[in-house]
Amino acid sequence: MEKKLEVKDLIISFRTSGGKVQAVRNISFDLYKGETLAIVGESGSGKSVTNRAVIGILAGNAIVEGGEIVYDGQDLLKIPEEEFHKIRGDKIAMIFQDPMSSLNPIMKVGTQLTEAMLLKSSSGRRNARNNFNTKLQLLNKFMDMVDEGDKVEIEKNKQECETFDKFCINSTKLESAYNEIYRAVIELQLDVENQLFLNSKKQPIEVKKVVKDVIKRIPETYHPDIVVEDEKLRSIVAVLNEELKLPKSKAFSEACVKALEELSEILEAASKRTKPNYFTLGFYMMKNPTANVDDMPIEELTEMTRKYLDEEFMFGFIDDGAKAMAFSHNKSIEAKKALLVKTEEFLEYFRNEKLDKKQTYALAGEMIKLVNDAIDHLQVAKNSVEHTFASSIKDALSKYFAGVVKNPKEQARYDRQKARHDALIAKGKTVDWKVVPAALVDLDLARKNIRGIIHNLRASYRRDIENDANYNGREQVIALIEYLKEQASAVVYKVTKKMAKAKALKLLEEVGIPEPAIRYNQYPFEFSGGMRQRIVIAIALAANPDILICDEPTTALDVTIQSQILELINRIKAERNLSVIFITHDLGVVANMADRIAVMYAGKIVEYGTADDIFYDPRHPYTWALLSSMPDLDTTEKLEAIPGTPPNMIFPPKGDAFAARNKYALEIDFEQEPPMFQISDTHYAATWLLHPNAPKVNPPKIVVDRIERMSKKGVQ
Numbered sequence: 230m231e232k233k234l235e236v237k238d239l240i241i242s243f244r245t246s247g248g249k250v251q252a253v254r255n256i257s258f259d260l261y262k263g264e265t266l267a268i269v270g271e272s273g274s275g276k277s278v279t280n281r282a283v284i285g286i287l288a289g290n291a292i293v294e295g296g297e298i299v300y301d302g303q304d305l306l307k308i309p310e311e312e313f314h315k316i317r318g319d320k321i322a323m324i325f326q327d328p329m330s331s332l333n334p335i336m337k338v339g340t341q342l343t344e345a346m347l348l349k350s351s352s353g354r355r356n357a358r359n360n361f362n363t364k365l366q367l368l369n370k371f372m373d374m375v376d377e378g379d380k381v382e383i384e385k386n387k388q389e390c391e392t393f394d395k396f397c398i399n400s401t402k403l404e405s406a407y408n409e410i411y412r413a414v415i416e417l418q419l420d421v422e423n424q425l426f427l428n429s430k431k432q433p434i435e436v437k438k439v440v441k442d443v444i445k446r447i448p449e450t451y452h453p454d455i456v457v458e459d460e461k462l463r464s465i466v467a468v469l470n471e472e473l474k475l476p477k478s479k480a481f482s483e484a485c486v487k488a489l490e491e492l493s494e495i496l497e498a499a500s501k502r503t504k505p506n507y508f509t510l511g512f513y514m515m516k517n518p519t520a521n522v523d524d525m526p527i528e529e530l531t532e533m534t535r536k537y538l539d540e541e542f543m544f545g546f547i548d549d550g551a552k553a554m555a556f557s558h559n560k561s562i563e564a565k566k567a568l569l570v571k572t573e574e575f576l577e578y579f580r581n582e583k584l585d586k587k588q589t590y591a592l593a594g595e596m597i598k599l600v601n602d603a604i605d606h607l608q609v610a611k612n613s614v615e616h617t618f619a620s621s622i623k624d625a626l627s628k629y630f631a632g633v634v635k636n637p638k639e640q641a642r643y644d645r646q647k648a649r650h651d652a653l654i655a656k657g658k659t660v661d662w663k664v665v666p667a668a669l670v671d672l673d674l675a676r677k678n679i680r681g682i683i684h685n686l687r688a689s690y691r692r693d694i695e696n697d698a699n700y701n702g703r704e705q706v707i708a709l710i711e712y713l714k715e716q717a718s719a720v721v722y723k724v725t726k727k728m729a730k731a732k733a734l735k736l737l738e739e740v741g742i743p744e745p746a747i748r749y750n751q752y753p754f755e756f757s758g759g760m761r762q763r764i765v766i767a768i769a770l771a772a773n774p775d776i777l778i779c780d781e782p783t784t785a786l787d788v789t790i791q792s793q794i795l796e797l798i799n800r801i802k803a804e805r806n807l808s809v810i811f812i813t814h815d816l817g818v819v820a821n822m823a824d825r826i827a828v829m830y831a832g833k834i835v836e837y838g839t840a841d842d843i844f845y846d847p848r849h850p851y852t853w854a855l856l857s858s859m860p861d862l863d864t865t866e867k868l869e870a871i872p873g874t875p876p877n878m879i880f881p882p883k884g885d886a887f888a889a890r891n892k893y894a895l896e897i898d899f900e901q902e903p904p905m906f907q908i909s910d911t912h913y914a915a916t917w918l919l920h921p922n923a924p925k926v927n928p929p930k931i932v933v934d935r936i937e938r939m940s941k942k943g944v945q
Contacts, residue, residue, distance in 0.1 A: 233775055233808045234260040234283070235613065238681065239296035240674075241278055243288065248666035248879040252278045254832035255295070260776065265802060265809040267819035267840075269855065270829035273875050276812045279829075280778050282306070283810070284323050285313045294628070294671075295678045297621060300776075302611025307620030315356070319349055322769035326781040328761035331768070332753040338764050339749035342736060343729035345771055357719035361397070364713060365390060367606055371553035389546050396542075397717045400511025405721040407507070410452040411500070416727035417446050418496035419734070421489050426746050428486065433479040440472050440485070443492070453523035456499045465492050503527045508714050509534035512542060547706055554709070555702035557607040562697050564603035565690040571599065572687045579679050586630055593622050600686065608705065609712045614689040618682065625679045632670025643667035666879060736767040740797060759790035766797065770805070777802070778810045783818060795822060816852075817859045820844060825911075828852050831876055831886035837905075838912035845936055848914040850891045853928045856935065869931060885917070893918065893926050 241253040253275040260266050268276040281287050283298055285305060298305040300316065325331050333341055369390040376382035424439050444466060450456040468488035475482060481489065505527055513534040514520065522530055575596055578584075597619045604615050647664045654660055724732075730749070737745035740763040753761055762782060769777060779798060783791035799822050802809050811819055819826060819840070826843040828836040828851060836849040847853055857869040873890040876882050882889065888898035895917050897903075906919035918926050927933065 230264075231262040232259055233262050233300070235297070235299040236279070236283070237297045237299070237685075238678070239279065239282065239298065240294040241275075241282060241287070242292045242294055244290040244292065244668065245879070246665065247663065249292070249668045251878045251881050252832055253282075254881070256827075256829070256832070256834050257296075258827055258834065258837070260808050260810060262775075262808055263802075263806045264824040265799075265811055265819075265822055267811045267813065267823035267826045268829055269813055269816050269819065269826060271814055271871070271875060273878075274829040275832040276829050277780055280323070280780060280810055280812055284317055284321055284778060285310075286317075295625075295674065297617060299613040299617060302613045302616040304613075304617035304620055307617065307624055318345060318769075318774075319772040320774055321776045321778065322772065322774040323778040323780060324762070324765055324769050324782045326784050328758065328765045328785075329753060331765045332761060334753050337750055337752055338737075338756075339730065339733055342733035342749075342764075342768055342771055343726065345768070346724050346729040346732060347726065349724075349772055354720050354722065357716040361713055361716040361720065364607075364709065364716075365394060368550060368553055368709065371557045371607060372549055375549075375552045375556045386549065389542075389549060392542060393546060393713075396512040396515045397508075397713070398511075399515045400507040401717050401721045403505075403511055403514065404507040404718060407452065407454065407505070408721055408723065410450060410455055412723075412725055412728050413446065413449040414455055414496050414499050415731050416725070417443070417450060418493055418500065419727060419731045421493045421496070423746055424481075425486065425489055425493065428481050431480075434481065436478050436481060436485075437473055440469050443489070444469050447492070450496065450499070454505050454527060455502060456495065461491070462495065465495075506531040506534065508717075509538045512538045516541065543710075547703060547710070550706035550709070551702035553702075554607055554705045555700070557605050558697075558700055558702065558705070561603055561605035561608075562694060564599070565693055568599045568603055569687060569690055569694075572683055576680055576683055579676055579683070584629065584676070586633075589626060589630075593626055596622065596683075603690075607709065609708045612689060612693070614685050618686055621682045622679065625675065625682060628670060629672060629675035629679065632672050632675060636669050636672070639667050639669055732771070733767075736770055737764070739770070739801070740764070740767045741793075742767070757790075758786055759793065762786065762790075762794055763797065766794075766801070770801065773805070774807070776808045776810065778812070780812045781814070784813075791818070798822070815859065816843070816855045828855065831881065832878060833886065833915065834905075835887065835916070836914040838908070838914075842909070842912040844939065846908075846912065847928060847932065848908060848912075848919060849887075849916045850893045850918070851887045852914075853932050854890075856932045857929050869929065885915075895923065 236259075237257050239253055239256050240251075243250040243252055256275070256279065258266065268279065270276050278287070278291075282291075282293065283305065287293070293306050296306070300321065303312070303316075305313065305316070332338070369386060372386040372390070373383050376386060421443065424434060428434055447462065447466060448458075451458055456462075465488045468484050472482060472485040472488075509531060510522070513522075516537075525533070575592060578589075578592060600615050600618045604612070643664065643666065650660055650662075650664045734745045734749060737748060742748050742760060742763055748756075753764070756764065766782075777798075782798070783794050786794060795818065798809065798811075801807065811823065813819060816826075823840045825837070825839055827834045828843065828849065830851045836843065836847065836852045838846075843852060844856075847856060854869070854871045858871060871890060872892075876886055876889065882899075884900050884902055885891070885894070885898040886902075888894040891898065897917050901917075903915045903917045903920075905913045905915045907913055908919070917923055928936075
């Protein structure tokens, strides 16, 4: 299962006037492609803070004290804002609790939907061009390294890469011309449908102006693979010309309406036709510039050009590329083996209680160089550990040495303030202010984080070395060629205002907004709360993201609308194969949509498992408490409120944070924090009740009864 996101040992605090609030305390989880991970807990448990860190919108007083959030080989905690801008909203999108906080109240919803599409279009094309050129040049470099000293082979490598580059350019030109006409089809169909809609609603129309525009634009849609001029199209144009001879009117004639409806059907069918394979066609036309392929069926054309490309070029190119991929891989593996030997030396140094700044940064520089030398830059799938190593180690060292400088000053400030506070109390005076606790950097934790980065690197390299026997250079070069094809295609994908509008209308329709052509031009205040949330979901989907984060998206809505929004998110996730993180305080909300659930309390994950694990076999007393307070249609007993309040996270409890509210708490819960016990391959919980020597404790009766009812329903 493809892993989309990794959160590892994340620690986040907040500076406040009362001291440092420890909001997220050393949590880890993974998110896989196509799954929904629910993060459940009371307000203040750290669930929203975690996900705001994922999307890079933490408050200014936030302190990320440790950990990594890895997406596509990048640690999102370390990349600059200009890099994050390419990911936020594009690859990772977020839906918030209050839809009005995400919408501009003075901007029409249609404009809010299309502006991001238009902005991303030009930057996406530029990035694709750079990615294509960089990877192809790198492939050529390693092909030459394989054939070092053989001038004939090196010249052959150069010619192969130039040929690949040239026919990709030729392919993009053909595809660009196709895209221009395809856009004309989409835009004309959109305009025709809008005019027919307005006519059906008895809205006034400038008939002659509209008809003249349609007649003028029909020839712009002609293309042998899209719209072909035929007798039916000529008869439609003839009817439209007759419309121009009629007296001035604000409504279409019946004949004109029929002609426009037929035109719309032709355009819609054209927009759904199979697109030619321009990758193979580009090579064929480069070698046979005078060939006429317009009359060939697309499937037959694709089969012919694919065979031609393979036999004339691609098989040989793949063979030479596979050698280059294997050379790059073997070079990387040897560098990793050498680096593994040195990691113990690095770890030994970082076990010292005090680190010398100059020596430490020199050592870090040596490690970063060795890791960069070990990266297989030809590999399409990035190893996130090595790609984030440099930024991770620099950030960890920066925090350590900042603490070395700051801690004595902060401790001195605290000592002065406390001495003054104690002196005033000793004199019998009333003190209406508190001593702000010392916000110290935990230097032991900082060194542990540094060692953890090296341990992660070492474990990753060991896995790579163990899997070396399974490496297949031919498979990897084919993956690289597919990547280059995607980048070449992205270079010519341009979004116009009308295309953006067409996509926006489809998105509004997809999320269940009725009459999108009218709603497109309305303002947010003209929609209900549920409809506004649907619009926010449409905006989040506009860039076709990989990951969708839903932060309490139904809390502000009534129960019936909540159900509709949950069903919508479920449907969209399935249709688009999205990965979803769903944040909520209500376990019942995620009962029918979560694949896995993480239960959070006081900044930590206290139970983690599949939906069946959590609902049918809960093990942590806090999970029992959440289930006991969750209403359902069959519960006859009084629901149990969770007693007490969450702890003050400026002063986190010594043992289990839930102990003070837990009627099942053991003596050890107040003294020592429980580890995460493994219950099964998918199920974990941090409670001393799972220790082999702990007394046997059953869940509350209300939870046991609910599990029994759910089990019976499941069987039936």
